Amino acid sequence: MPSDTTQIILKGISGSPGICIGKAYLVDKEGVDVIEKYSIPENKVKKEINRFKSAVTKAKNELADIIKGVPEELRQHAGILETHLVLHKDKMLYGKAIDIIKNELVNAEWALREATSQAKSMFSNISDPYLKSRSADIEHVSERIMRNLIGCKDVNISNIDKRVILVAHTLSPAETSQIQLEKIMGFITDRGGKASHTSIIVRTLEIPAVLGLDNATQLIKNNSIIIVDGSKGVVIVDPEEKTLINYDGLSKKYETRKADILRTSDLPAKSADGHLFSIMGNIEQPEEVVAVKDHGGEGIGLFRTEFLYLGRMNFPDEQELFNQYKEVAELMAPHPVIIRTLDINGDKAISGIPTPEEANPSLGLRAIRFCLKNPKIFKTQLRAILRAAAYGNVQLLLPMISGCEEIHHTHQIIDEAVESLEKDGLAYNRDIQIGIMIEIPSAVIMADAMADLVDFFSIGTNDLVQYTLAIDRVNRHVAYLYNPLHPAVIRMIKHVVDTGKKKNIKTFMCGEMASEIINLPILLGLGLDAFSMAPQSIPSIKNMIRKISVSESKLFLKEVLKQTSAIDTMNLITDTYGDTLVNGIYDKYTDK
Numbered sequence: 001m002p003s004d005t006t007q008i009i010l011k012g013i014s015g016s017p018g019i020c021i022g023k024a025y026l027v028d029k030e031g032v033d034v035i036e037k038y039s040i041p042e043n044k045v046k047k048e049i050n051r052f053k054s055a056v057t058k059a060k061n062e063l064a065d066i067i068k069g070v071p072e073e074l075r076q077h078a079g080i081l082e083t084h085l086v087l088h089k090d091k092m093l094y095g096k097a098i099d100i101i102k103n104e105l106v107n108a109e110w111a112l113r114e115a116t117s118q119a120k121s122m123f124s125n126i127s128d129p130y131l132k133s134r135s136a137d138i139e140h141v142s143e144r145i146m147r148n149l150i151g152c153k154d155v156n157i158s159n160i161d162k163r164v165i166l167v168a169h170t171l172s173p174a175e176t177s178q179i180q181l182e183k184i185m186g187f188i189t190d191r192g193g194k195a196s197h198t199s200i201i202v203r204t205l206e207i208p209a210v211l212g213l214d215n216a217t218q219l220i221k222n223n224s225i226i227i228v229d230g231s232k233g234v235v236i237v238d239p240e241e242k243t244l245i246n247y248d249g250l251s252k253k254y255e256t257r258k259a260d261i262l263r264t265s266d267l268p269a270k271s272a273d274g275h276l277f278s279i280m281g282n283i284e285q286p287e288e289v290v291a292v293k294d295h296g297g298e299g300i301g302l303f304r305t306e307f308l309y310l311g312r313m314n315f316p317d318e319q320e321l322f323n324q325y326k327e328v329a330e331l332m333a334p335h336p337v338i339i340r341t342l343d344i345n346g347d348k349a350i351s352g353i354p355t356p357e358e359a360n361p362s363l364g365l366r367a368i369r370f371c372l373k374n375p376k377i378f379k380t381q382l383r384a385i386l387r388a389a390a391y392g393n394v395q396l397l398l399p400m401i402s403g404c405e406e407i408h409h410t411h412q413i414i415d416e417a418v419e420s421l422e423k424d425g426l427a428y429n430r431d432i433q434i435g436i437m438i439e440i441p442s443a444v445i446m447a448d449a450m451a452d453l454v455d456f457f458s459i460g461t462n463d464l465v466q467y468t469l470a471i472d473r474v475n476r477h478v479a480y481l482y483n484p485l486h487p488a489v490i491r492m493i494k495h496v497v498d499t500g501k502k503k504n505i506k507t508f509m510c511g512e513m514a515s516e517i518i519n520l521p522i523l524l525g526l527g528l529d530a531f532s533m534a535p536q537s538i539p540s541i542k543n544m545i546r547k548i549s550v551s552e553s554k555l556f557l558k559e560v561l562k563q564t565s566a567i568d569t570m571n572l573i574t575d576t577y578g579d580t581l582v583n584g585i586y587d588k589y590t591d592k
Ligand code: PEP
Pocket: 302, 304, 343, 439, 459, 460, 461, 462, 463, 464, 510, 511, 512
């Protein structure tokens, strides 16, 4: 029985919002951590390779069975598991492991462990958090093969027969997709981050999750009572009675608000004084269009196209890209689909392009820089986008633009793409809107000159905060400084929006700042035209916009611009809008 003084509060990363209170169920995944190395005589190498190959086949078959059984609500994410299927035969993992067995005359388990850690370190050199977290995909695939090599059993989450909260070191997307909502209330893991696929899936399931807790599996015992606060990324182990009562109330309040807000997600985002805003969704794969529509999104404001280039040794060809883009354009028509060109940085996971080691990858050969250095790859993508534009309201977005030259250079490549499409006699639409991401301070300063070259701006606050405040967005040690409410960031956004208005072009925001309710009074006051965010955030943002008056928020902005720190700005927001924010909150709430 927990005493009043034993509650432990663990802080992790919010994986999926919401609160649940229940008994812990530790997912036991023993066996694959202790790997022995031993030599294989030359005449047994072939046998060892066959043993490895048969483990890969078994692992693939297991996963194929899981894919077949993926419940309807998670069908949109089956693509993630399909990618894992492909990864089983990936050169980085499969080919490399076989090479290691052959060249080093070692056992298959050891070779697989080596190949996995080499592949993972390639991904970990990448600064983009999305790409970085793809190393988790490699790990999950490798773990399944390893279990088959060693002959130890897979965790079967679908066999859990009581209502529990899962506590695991890590959960793969395949395991997460076996979760049965009537059994699993929520989950927490030692590893993982917000951009992990596990986290993407769990947000779709809409069960609370906290990830990246480091040592939850060591601190929590089976059947301990735990509170998972997925919105704040907090887990409370053996809670005191008054904590339990408090969280019980919060949980009920949260669920009621969530249901109320979801019911209104199809209503327009019209402010209290009649200004209409367009609220769109950010996606990584065509399957996510459904979630955008279900949550009341009015278009795709950011289609991150990196996903199709990952976990493979070759670049996707034009037809493959075209099929994806066309599918999204048709599904979303007549609403806009803003396709962002490849935002990748020196991705060593993709073969064929030798990329140098970079000491500061986020300041390196990333995004538009990579594309302009590799015009063939860029042109393939541009042709696919221009072709898809013949089937819907497709727009083009260029990432990481730092100056006008990059826009001129891109226009040249677009012209070449158009010329070649014309020559090939393929249907395309040249009359496509072209926008740029504003996410580098130099782009903010040069916004007036750039506005003459493009049709719209889209502010990427995730990077704008990183580059403005000199805070690596994936470095946990400086995460406390990462705040879009920093006065410098607000002034930069103001400059961009004001310039856009002067130059008569629209300014959107597609960074995370747009999905946090607390920022809305400022964003509306700044005069942004549209917002794009993760689908699950759309209902609460639309709901909140309906409660705010734009003319009031413009007056409020004058006070905001007098603040000299993020914390003062935050206090000003809660002092001025406290009640409205508390009542409108769905994925962020307050326990005040
Ligand atoms: C951003 O930087 O705000 C953005 C939306 O792009 P990404 O997170 O993909 O870098």
